[in-house]
Amino acid sequence: MTNTDTPLMPDELANRLTEVFALVGPLYRRVHRKVEQAQPIEGLSVGVRAVLDLLHQHGPMTVPQLGRSQTLSRQFVQRMVNDAAAQHLVEATPNPAHQRSSLIRLTADGTAAITAVHAREHAALRQVGGDLTGADVDACVHVLTRMLALFDDVDVN
Helix, strand or coil, X not given: CCCCCCCCCHHHHHHHHHHXXXXXXXXXXXXXXXXXXXXXXXXXXXHHHHHHHHHHHXXXXXXXXXXXXXXXXXXXXXXXXXHHHHCCCEEEECCCCCCCCCEEEECHHHHHHHHHHHHHHHHHHCCCCCCCCHHHHHHHHHHHHHHHHHCCCCCCC
């Protein structure tokens, strides 16, 4: 593992970022599976959970805004919103900025559901352990943000 503040040369950087991809994929799939396993307890699919999370973080949003923020197709997000609405977790409200695109907002049940999910996840993440520092986490977020920006042009629709 390189331990220097000197920027990596492009080929070395590409090799190291390949290591990151090799970890992110399995991590994502394991977390996805864990959410699926908790679905009988919380009643939330991965997609519905993502919608609730975004609305909890950012407040009411339109379906297209939800899709863009998670790089998901509008059609998929609409299905997840419909699922969440059927469970009374979200509701559509008039959008003063756009008559044909309603704002989706959390209901009280939706807020309670995503708050419970966050509490469970927080308890699990407290168990990561080790000697991780704030600088370690900042560096991880920085690297993943730069990698995500590389694929900003990917069309999901």
